[in-house]
Amino acid sequence: MNPRKDLLNIASLTDEEIHTLLESAAPMKELFTKSVKKVPALKGKSVLTLFYEPSTRTRSSFEVAAERLSADVTNFTVSTSSVVKGESVHDTIDTLQAMKVDYIIVRHYHSGLPDVIARHTKASVINAGDGAHAHPTQALLDSFTIKEVYPDTRGKRVLIVGDILHSRVARSTSMLMKRLGMEVAYLGPGSLVPKTQYTGIPCFSDFNEAFAWKPDVIYLLRVQKERQDAPFFPSSREYHKIYGVTEERLERISGEGMYIMHPGPVNRGVEICDLAMDYERCLINTQVENGIACRMSVLYHLTPKTQH
Amino acid sequence: MSSILIQNALIAGETTPVDLLIEDGIIVRKALAGSIDTSSVDQVTDANDKIILPGLFDLHAHVCQPGYEARERIATASAAALHGGITGLMAMPDTNPVLDNAAQISTFNELCRHDSIVEIIPTGCLTKGCMGEEQASYDSMRAKGVRIITDGDKTPENMLLLYRAMQYTSSLGMIFGLRGDVPSLTAKSLMHPSTTSYQLGLSGSPACAEEIGTETIIRLSQETGNALHVQTVSTGGSVEILRRFKNESSGLSSEVALHHLIFTHENVGQYDTNFKTLPPLRDTSDNEALIAGVNDGTIDCIVSDHTPCTPFSKKQDFLDAPHGMTGLDTFLPVIYHYLVKPAKMTWETVVKSCSSNPRRLLGLQPISFEVGSVANFVVFDPNGESKVSNDFLRSRSKNTPFLGATLDGKVDVVCFSGQLHSF
Structure with missing residues (x-):
């Protein structure tokens, strides 16, 4: 799989990438049956979840996935009241860029917003659901x-x-x-x-x-x-x-x-x-259960531009 | 006394080139090409292989001043207009404060007198503050030169208010500029319902909303005996409606934005906010129906709907980004590149829909090339090219989808108000 920074939608994935992402979810899932469920693949990397829409399941699923790959996970709490204007999203992007996180997992009620974040940050952006667009x-x-x-x-x-x-x-x-x-x-x-x-x-x-x-x-x-x-x-x-x-x-x-x-x-x-x-x-x-395995596979295969 | 000679000028619609001698902004001689002596002339321009068009008039531009100077100013908008072959434009009233009373119109006219290098005619608001609630003071704005009343991009939701405003102004000889729309159907919509809107998960603005709205405003104007100019028509269905009413309704005219003739929803691609427009870009079949409508005279005018937006605002996501694209700088090259060159439209139709019709609507003198007329024309070079870069654009805003593109044809020279502007 060629280095890919972001996962924003299905349309942009090649057949080979789809194959790779699905194939490597199986060994990830096998890990869950072991007594030690962690691998050091993302050790030292930081994952940030940025959810503008309430979600417990998807957010926890990503958190568990990132932790099983030994990444550090931070929740960026967005108070919905301060996010009425698009400007603050841009300001948030600048803040995140300054924090040097490696992966940003974003959910937003506007279709296409993760594309905007991905364009303006070096971190890998994973779309965890945007408006009526993609998941x-x-x-x-x-x-x-x-x-x-x-x-x-x-x-x-x-x-x-x-x-x-x-x-x-x-x-x-x-x-x-x-x-x-x-x-x-x-x-x-x-x-x-x-x-x-x-x-x-x-x-x-x-x-x-x-x-x-x-x-x-x-x-x-x-x-x-x-x-x-x-x-x-x-x-x-x-x-x-x-x-x-x-x-x-x-x-x-x-x-x-x-x-x-x-x-x-x-x-x-x-x-x-x-x-x-x-x-x-x-x-x-x-x-x-498979959600965690697939999200581990996605995190494992993306390449943030923060590394080199 | 300055004199200008245009040699070998082939005027659009004519077959033999002529020489035009202009003194102090007036055409003083028109003779067979090569017959006017150059010796006593200050400036000579050879228009061989080029085409001469009357200065274009754009009935729909947002100039943003006063109030939104970060987007555009009268000086930059007028420079951009001239650059696109436009020597006159009508400014929408959605400035800040809005143009809803005589004092504001006077201030605006004064700004234009200082800053503009083209003729700018203001529109006046249909309702106070463009709020859709109270009638603006129509007669006092008319006294300041306003001919068209419009709330810009907004269609009033209150039909009773519109009906009464039309009844009231029916004796004032003003024109209502309205866009066909049913606001409750399109309030949250972002683009044309289509494969693209489905893929991008953006809500669609049904074509029928525009068409129902168009029929409604035409019926209201017939009922009240008021003249109506339908703004930025975007669907094939609207063209059909206009065609049906055109003969029976003498005060009915309409316009289409240039981008609706050439772009479709597919241009939005992966959320390209430069293609977010109001009304939205529709289908290829709509492009064709609209071009046919211009060609057969159903649609009277082609306009730029020049809508400057700051770079920051367009960098936001598709929902938050404002709608609109700029269109003045590239106006004539785009018409040539997409319509005239591929033989979808003749120069005669361009002249009609971009110069004579809008001028006639506003009661302005038609542009003539006969001796004694005011010189107001464009020398366009079909063999040249327009490389649309940041430097190319005179407009303060750069939200044009043509940025980075090269268009066939180039505006070479514009002669307006006694001056020769070369590009």
């Missing part, structure tokens, strides 16, 4: 998880259900899945699924149609209840009825041996019923 490490862990159950991913069908419009996960994960030879389709309310002419991804109007397509994996997206402007659907109850994995749908899913995935955190009773959380082919917890 590349989520995409890697999703595909890694599917590869564990289907070593040959070619021709496997993944149905992504829910709020595609605002989902960086849907964009990144569907792009990577397609590049690994999987077929992807969307299902969701008309107000939350962009037109197929823009996405290049077929879209079903209901679960019956989608089931007839014979998906191998049902990938549920988190419903964002906290949208402030005009609502995108009438109620969580109605959403669950039409687009949720209900107990009836779970029967069909389990009957046909489909897997269930979700990037978390889950809204029980909205995207998914309680029963489905305990379904044997529900991979949600595996995704969390």
Whole structure:
């Protein structure tokens, strides 16, 4: 793999890079079963997490990943009240540049903001989710998880259900899945699924149609209840009825041996019923575990410009 | 007494080159090429193989002074205009303070009289402070030379206010400059809904919002008998609507920004903020429909929508960065490079949409090359080239996507107000 400074999206990765990142996540995961879970790969390096959006899971996942590679981890706490203007982001970049950190893991509610940070810092920037744009490490862990159950991913069908419009996960994960030879389709309310002419991804109007397509994996997206402007659907109850994995749908899913995935955190009773959380082919917890392995792989392979 | 001789001048739309003798800014002789003696002339310019166009008039530029001098000033905007072949422009009222009363217009006119090397005509605000709430004082601004009332980039949300303002001014003979928009549909949008907006995760501004808005303002202007100038049309659908209403609505005119004729959403690439515009850049099919609209006269004018932004502001992420690109410096070379040279538009159409139509709208004298006329023209060299560097740009802001590019054609000389400006 040629030296790469940043991981901002899936589109900029070469096939070889995707292969390398996924391949080396497996030995990282093996480490977790050992009594000593640490390797000295990033000893002496500093990793900084810069989250402008509340997140516990992704942030901890990155922290654990960095610590298992023996890096020093700092949380840069951004008080949301002081970050109303774009100027302060630039000032923050200058501050970070002066701190000489090696890796910056950033999450921001604006699409494309990590690109700006990456352009203005020597540290490696890892996009941990930006607006509705990209979430590349989520995409890697999703595909890694599917590869564990289907070593040959070619021709496997993944149905992504829910709020595609605002989902960086849907964009990144569907792009990577397609590049690994999987077929992807969307299902969701008309107000939350962009037109197929823009996405290049077929879209079903209901679960019956989608089931007839014979998906191998049902990938549920988190419903964002906290949208402030005009609502995108009438109620969580109605959403669950039409687009949720209900107990009836779970029967069909389990009957046909489909897997269930979700990037978390889950809204029980909205995207998914309680029963489905305990379904044997529900991979949600595996995704969390694989997330650490894939993030270790990413940290391990990036080359900050701070080193030479 | 200064005299200027332009030799071998091929005027756009004509077939035989002529010699033009100008004394004190007035064309005093026009004769067959080679027939005017050079001996007693102060300045001689040979325009062989070049084309002569009347000075262009840009109906839509943001000059930012007073108030936003970090972005642009009247002096730099006018120098940039002249450099792009433009000898007259209409300034948007979104300065600070805004141009919403006679005193502000007088101050602005005074600034222009001192600093500008082109003719600048101010627009006046539609509402006080551009706030969309109260009518501005139209008649007193009219007395100071304002012909078009507009809130710049903003479309009023309150239709009743607009309706009454139109009713009120229907007897004043002013023109409303409005952009078709439904603000509630486009408030949070950043670009055209497209493959690019999906990939970048940026919210889309539906074309139908502009089209519904365009039809709405046309219907209001018909109802009130007011003249309407539709600003920065950007979709093929809007062109259709304008074409439908054009014949039945005598006071209806429209403009398109030059960048909407040549760029699409794909130019945004990986968040290039120089391509963030209002309205957003759309599809190739829209480019084609808009060019066809200019060619068949549905759209009257091509404008620059010159919007200077500071380097810092454009370095921010796509959401925080302001919209707009500068366009004055490169205006005529871009028209030649992207439209005239590839035979998408003739020089006659360029003259019509960038000079005669905007001047007619504002009630200005048309530019003539006949003896006795004021000399106001551009010598354009199609064989030259314009290397767009920081030094090339006279505008104070450099937020043009052409920075670093080389455009075919070059503005050689501009003759305006008795002076010959050579570039």
